[in-house]
Amino acid sequence: MGVGILSGGPVIRVGADATLHEVADLLVEAGIGALVVGGVDRATGIVSERDVVAALAARRDPETTRAGDIARSTLVWCDAEATIAEVAERMMERYVRHVLLEEDGRLVGIVSARDLLGAYAGADMADMEEMAELAEDR
Numbered sequence: 001m002g003v004g005i006l007s008g009g010p011v012i013r014v015g016a017d018a019t020l021h022e023v024a025d026l027l028v029e030a031g032i033g034a035l036v037v038g039g040v041d042r043a044t045g046i047v048s049e050r051d052v053v054a055a056l057a058a059r060r061d062p063e064t065t066r067a068g069d070i071a072r073s074t075l076v077w078c079d080a081e082a083t084i085a086e087v088a089e090r091m092m093e094r095y096v097r098h099v100l101l102e103e104d105g106r107l108v109g110i111v112s113a114r115d116l117l118g119a120y121a122g123a124d125m126a127d128m129e130e131m132a133e134l135a136e137d138r
Helices: 020-030 049-057 084-094 113-122 125-137
Strands: 034-038 043-048 077-079 098-103 106-112
Touching: 020 034, 020 049, 034 106, 043 049, 043 098, 077 084, 084 098, 084 113, 106 113
Parallel strands: 077 098
Antiparallel strands: 034 043, 098 106
């Protein structure tokens, strides 16, 4: 069973021209921590709650600042069938909190560090020991 099971509903996307205000509204309405910038065929960036807060702290105007202005364009991808440990390792290597999931070359989900924490917290002790052994073998 791959990490794709941790991904919530459909990926929320916005165009690069969406305002900071629109991005914040979408994050709150959907109850998510990040959304993808770009169309259905191509993700060009990702905007997280932290990016929104950083933009506001820098006194950027929420009505004129665009998603494309604050999006991080270095995207980290993983196959939807990757293990939880593999995705956690990728996050640690790349210092990111969100990984985009792909299946057959299509974006099918986003997994956050919070999702992984929930999976680890829900695992029983035997599962935790097995995950630790897998991580050590890498």
